[in-house]
Amino acid sequence: MTGSTALLTDRYELTMLDASLADGTYARESVFEVFGRRLPLGRRYGVVAGTGRLLELINRFRFGDAELDWLRAEHVVSAHTLDWLADYRFTGTITGYREGEVYFPGSPILTVEAPFAEGVILETLVLSVLNYDSAIATAASRMVHAAAGRPIAEMGSRRANEDAAVAATRAAFIAGFSASSNLEAGRVWGIPTMGTAAHAFTLLHDTEEEAFRSQVAAMGVGTTLLVDTYDVAEGIETAIRVAGPELGGVRLDSGDLPKLVGKVRAQLDALGATGTKITVTNDLDEYAIAALSASPVDSYGVGTSLVTGSGAPAAGMVYKLVAHKTDEGEWIPVAKKSDGKASVGGRKVPIRHLDSSGTATAEVVHVLTTRPPRDAGRELLVTLMADGEADASFVGAGGVAAARLHNAKAIDELPEEAFRLGAGDPALHTLFV
Amino acid sequence: MTGSTALLTDRYELTMLDASLADGTYARESVFEVFGRRLPLGRRYGVVAGTGRLLELINRFRFGDAELDWLRAEHVVSAHTLDWLADYRFTGTITGYREGEVYFPGSPILTVEAPFAEGVILETLVLSVLNYDSAIATAASRMVHAAAGRPIAEMGSRRANEDAAVAATRAAFIAGFSASSNLEAGRVWGIPTMGTAAHAFTLLHDTEEEAFRSQVAAMGVGTTLLVDTYDVAEGIETAIRVAGPELGGVRLDSGDLPKLVGKVRAQLDALGATGTKITVTNDLDEYAIAALSASPVDSYGVGTSLVTGSGAPAAGMVYKLVAHKTDEGEWIPVAKKSDGKASVGGRKVPIRHLDSSGTATAEVVHVLTTRPPRDAGRELLVTLMADGEADASFVGAGGVAAARLHNAKAIDELPEEAFRLGAGDPALHTLFV
Known part of the structure; x- marks a missing residue:
């Protein structure tokens, strides 16, 4: 700068x-x-x-x-x-x-x-x-309103020019986003940053369970595990087996979210993980967020549509x-x-x-x-x-x-x-x- | 950098x-x-x-x-x-x-x-x-093809993040654009730069004629005069009176271009300015460029649609x-x-x-x-x-x-x-x- x-x-x-x-x-x-x-x-x-x-x-x-x-x-x-x-x-x-x-x-x-x-x-x-x-900021504000009080994080840096991404994070935060994945925006503008793991981390390990054990060892049971690399139901079972019902959260990055989220909540609850949060991050925009308003989503992550101004x-x-x-x-x-x-x-x-x-x-x-x-x-x-x-x-x-x-x-x-x-x-x- | x-x-x-x-x-x-x-x-x-x-x-x-x-x-x-x-x-x-x-x-x-x-x-x-x-670059390539050999310049910096704009210019040039308005792209990437005057320059002067005289004095008769601040036909008449029929070009930044360009060409020709080029810059994208293929346009300037990837x-x-x-x-x-x-x-x-x-x-x-x-x-x-x-x-x-x-x-x-x-x-x- x-x-x-x-x-x-x-x-x-x-x-x-x-x-x-x-x-x-x-x-x-x-x-x-x-x-x-x-x-x-x-x-x-x-x-x-x-x-x-x-x-x-x-x-x-x-x-x-x-x-x-x-x-x-x-x-x-x-x-x-x-x-x-x-x-x-x-x-x-x-x-x-x-x-x-x-x-x-x-x-x-x-x-x-x-x-x-x-x-x-x-x-x-x-x-x-x-x-x-x-x-x-104008697009972000619509998303924040659609999220109706649920936290919404910016994760779109990879879909914007590398410097524009930092500005986009800043604009989204001004419009009410709660956090961002972008580290430079954290350093320069004081915006809270978040993020735990991508599919690559699971794929690097010989099994999903090994990946989850490694992540929990490094970040504690409060971390968020990405459970959709292979099979979501098996991923959740493994996640709770590894982290226990105190697991902080699970992230879903694919699938038909309005259907999937309810199933995931039911499975978590059945496993005793009633406090484990569900965050969703699959090509969301303000319309997809609004469509999830009746689903038991705890937080949203928005990428492409945010940094491109949602049209x-x-x-x-x-x-x-x-x-x-x-x-x-x-x-x-x-x-x-x-x-x-x-x-x-x-x-x-x-x-x-x-x-x-x-x-x-x-x-x-x-x-x-x-x-x-x-x-x-x-x-x-x-x-x-x-x-x-x-x-x-x-x-x-x-x-x-x-x-x-x-x-x-x-x-x-x-x-x-x-x-x-x-x-x-x-x-x-x-x-x- | x-x-x-x-x-x-x-x-x-x-x-x-x-x-x-x-x-x-x-x-x-x-x-x-x-x-x-x-x-x-x-x-x-x-x-x-x-x-x-x-x-x-x-x-x-x-x-x-x-x-x-x-x-x-x-x-x-x-x-x-x-x-x-x-x-x-x-x-x-x-x-x-x-x-x-x-x-x-x-x-x-x-x-x-x-x-x-x-x-x-x-x-x-x-x-x-x-x-x-x-x-x-993908959007630019479509525009270059639509321009069918006519030069096409990038002028969209103002509609992109300030650093992204330099990258956009570079990408457009790789895809066949001929030049850019962006000076930093010229300095860093060796891209030819162009541009002469905006409406503000005409509005600053007491009359359009004074503005044109000033521009021709500074840049020579080979310059391109922006003729649509008040009335296009009067602007062209003034432009040729000031610069003579050797005027390099006129720029049109508003109006119904397919209709307007033909009239402007006829007026220029009637004034003896048969070599004066017509450049158009009004919210063009690949479709608008294609729609002008039968019009006597000499070159295009593209802004917003280029730097935003045309959708x-x-x-x-x-x-x-x-x-x-x-x-x-x-x-x-x-x-x-x-x-x-x-x-x-x-x-x-x-x-x-x-x-x-x-x-x-x-x-x-x-x-x-x-x-x-x-x-x-x-x-x-x-x-x-x-x-x-x-x-x-x-x-x-x-x-x-x-x-x-x-x-x-x-x-x-x-x-x-x-x-x-x-x-x-x-x-x-x-x-x-």
């Missing part, structure tokens, strides 16, 4: 910088806004994630010799622009939704205020982080210039006008309206170039970075813990229809006023 | 290691195999990617103080296991499909031969890299123990037996059968524990890493260039039905013999 992030950037940002330095517009005070035009796949709400990671990555957005030498060799920008990049450090202000906050179409999730040159080159990094992490692997957020100062010092809102991708210009102040019971009723976005209004609702913007300095409460493992707490509160405000799994309209309307 | 990759690992790999060190099975010579049970989404073939990256990441799979201290504090493994990890360096042999090779269900894409302890802890890293990169963001490969030596020194094949996830035990040697015209006819996988057979087809395995040392021809920018060349050859061997975009059976049957 120490390298430069400066070239995690699309080339056009540097060519725009180059031209704006030449024509003088680079210095115009500008407002860039991150928002999603719609929620993916008919989802009812989105969950903002990645913010804390992003603040740290912006601090590492510096052009060192390796970056500058390559840009020079490739003639990407002029010598003057290279000098400017060598001194680059973001000095602007970033406000936005707290990490863990829920969002809706048009919600101004992040606002970057800086001279054009400073803000324009952050586009790709900002979007990469927020689009992936928010897609994962929506990118949140679809965009980073748009929405206002800038003219040479006369006047703020003007700006927006693309042509077909299909129109957006709302101007700096925005979003308020979540709540009814008397505290349930959210609308996302009201005030379009301003100056000051926020007073309102009955909950103000959604916080200052994440002021004059280039990140607010320490949002970064690191502490930021993750805070985001997880905030997510739980924001989710609690949502109306019940927000939690339907089927495709539909956003749970709140976004009103621009 | 210098940090340790050792904790990009699921916890259960270290707990299996721990138990196997305690019971002595850790030293059993083992064969782990990477394969996909099926191709995603009814695809006709897959493209292997990530191999060169993986070899470098395995070289960085070392446990330093930061990793060991955290594992100790979290009580993940015993003190004895920590000592073993401190000395860990992979010393085994890895054979596999060349990067860029095409693959089918059951193709043994990568084979890791090492003592159990050395191989088991690489599972997550191996799968993370191959699953993501191969998913992207299949993970290739679904698994890493399985398929054989190990017993204490008596005998190789035995092993495989999970229970429902739904059965696999074929034993070390494998894959051969691609070709007919007399050089067209591939079958993927024949010989299941062996000893030596490969002689055969009429093309042998698919190469040695990627011997005794822990990566073959230098597969890594770095040189490895990427070689993989791109190899991909073109492997694609050329495929029968015509491999290139249908609709869902269907794999283009080749995989036969285990």
Whole structure:
């Protein structure tokens, strides 16, 4: 987590910088806004994630010799622009939704205020982080709700890019997952890690019983034994024979789970292992989890569907210039006008309206170039970075813990229809006023 | 690209290691195999990617103080296991499909031969890299075919995790993409980069004409102007007035492209700009590209659908123990037996059968524990890493260039039905013999 992030950037940002330095517009005070035009796949709400990671990555957005030498060799920008990049450090202000906050179409999730040159080159990094992490958190939140209080662990690292996997774990934890298999996420973000054994461990040994004896010897009877390498019923019998009825848990990673889980519970109970937990991990998503709600499952492990956003692997957020100062010092809102991708210009102040019971009723976005209004609702913007300095409460493992707490509160405000799994309209309307 | 990759690992790999060190099975010579049970989404073939990256990441799979201290504090493994990890360096042999090779269900894409302890802890890293990169390369290959010789550039970094984006660019280039917007991919992997300006650049200026003048002044008349910020027809008129008929290109990022492109070509031609190219970049995937085949498009830019694998963001490969030596020194094949996830035990040697015209006819996988057979087809395995040392021809920018060349050859061997975009059976049957 120490390298430069400066070239995690699309080339056009540097060519725009180059031209704006030449024509003088680079210095115009500008407002860039991150928002999603719609929620993916008919989802009812989105969950903002990645913010804390992003603040740290912006601090590492510096052009060192390796970056500058390559840009020079490739003639990407002029010598003057290279000098400017060598001194680059973001000095602007970033406000936005707290990490863990829920969002809706048009919600101004992040606002970057800086001279054009400073803000324009952050586009790709900002979007990469927020689009992936928010897609994962949004999917994770649906799974957490489907699990209805049962613990749910993230085990999808093998189905995501190796670095993305760590970010996915972090996003899932913010959205309410209880733990992860990913050790780096444990080390860097303070997320509880879990895991005991794969089929390879059983297959390595001459018999399943030898494998179980070895695992219990190393990890104690509180461990979870994977019982489906050969035959599940025999595996369970062997597991209890080896570990006794105090065995912590059994894991099922194959088969027709709604049928199988009931049988396994009955067999465990008959063997006296009434406290032995059942964890299931076979290609689960929010729908499969919901389908197991009546089964005696104790915990879930989710892999592929989590790290790929369960059908929506990118949140679809965009980073748009929405206002800038003219040479006369006047703020003007700006927006693309042509077909299909129109957006709302101007700096925005979003308020979540709540009814008397505290349930959210609308996302009201005030379009301003100056000051926020007073309102009955909950103000959604916080200052994440002021004059280039990140607010320490949002970064690191502490930021993750805070985001997880905030997510739980924001989710609690949502109306019940927000939690339907089927495709539909956003749970709140976004009103621009 | 210098940090340790050792904790990009699921916890259960270290707990299996721990138990196997305690019971002595850790030293059993083992064969782990990477394969996909099926191709995603009814695809006709897959493209292997990530191999060169993986070899470098395995070289960085070392446990330093930061990793060991955290594992100790979290009580993940015993003190004895920590000592073993401190000395860990992979010393085994890895054979596999060349990067860029095409693959089918059951193709043994990568084979890791090492003592159990050395191989088991690489599972997550191996799968993370191959699953993501191969998913992207597989999607990219379909887009390249749909583009039918027109250049196609990768522009999706903003819709992928920031590190995954660099890997996606690399995978797309191997599968035949011509360039990328991602600067880090240019620096690290030698991939050509491209890009000129976004809507923000036009919106920053007081008029579209001022923006175009600035861009042409900085980048010359050979640049590509984005003409759809306000009104496309006016934008084109302005573009040619500013740059003259020698303008390099115009970019369209919105609208109903099949209709729009023809109009734009006619307008450019009428203005004398017959050599000005048209590049389109509006939410393209392989189907949208195919739908534009009769339109006068000169080049494509693809974003979201590329970096998310166009509906299949993970290739679904698994890493399985398929054989190990017993204490008596005998190789035995092993495989999970229970429902739904059965696999074929034993070390494998894959051969691609070709007919007399050089067209591939079958993927024949010989299941062996000893030596490969002689055969009429093309042998698919190469040695990627011997005794822990990566073959230098597969890594770095040189490895990427070689993989791109190899991909073109492997694609050329495929029968015509491999290139249908609709869902269907794999283009080749995989036969285990």
